[in-house]
Amino acid sequence: MLTDIMYVTIYVTDQDRALEFYTGGLGLEKRIDFSGPDGRFLTVGVPDSPVQILLWSHAAAAGQPGDVGRQGAPGPLILESDDLRKDFEILRRRGVTFEESEPVDYPFGVRIEAVDPDGNRVSLRQQRKP
Numbered sequence: 001m002l003t004d005i006m007y008v009t010i011y012v013t014d015q016d017r018a019l020e021f022y023t024g025g026l027g028l029e030k031r032i033d034f035s036g037p038d039g040r041f042l043t044v045g046v047p048d049s050p051v052q053i054l055l056w057s058h059a060a061a062a063g064q065p066g067d068v069g070r071q072g073a074p075g076p077l078i079l080e081s082d083d084l085r086k087d088f089e090i091l092r093r094r095g096v097t098f099e100e101s102e103p104v105d106y107p108f109g110v111r112i113e114a115v116d117p118d119g120n121r122v123s124l125r126q127q128r129k130p
Helices: 015-025 084-093
Strands: 007-012 029-036 039-045 052-057 077-080 104-106 109-115 121-127
Touching: 007 015, 015 029, 015 039, 015 052, 084 109, 084 121
Parallel strands: 007 052, 077 121
Antiparallel strands: 029 039, 039 052, 104 109, 109 121
């Protein structure tokens, strides 16, 4: 029986640059970093969360799929915040690039899309409290 999600993969062209964005920009923590027979295995994660994001070097797959221009399409990674507007200001001061000028209210809560150095969209969400 499957029990949990271990890793999700984000394809990047430069693992060091991606590591700086995800740790220095988004504030995630570095978890695993070792060289293996298939390349560098580098992961980051949200503090206190078991799920790890694998920053895998694969230039041909980096960035967005063909529907990148579609309005409202989420990124391959969705991170949750308990105060998105506050986090948005912190991340913007750290140099994170966003598609919108500020978070947007939706029926389900608040959202904004960040963009990593390879063009991967990172969706940031805050769920509406009942």
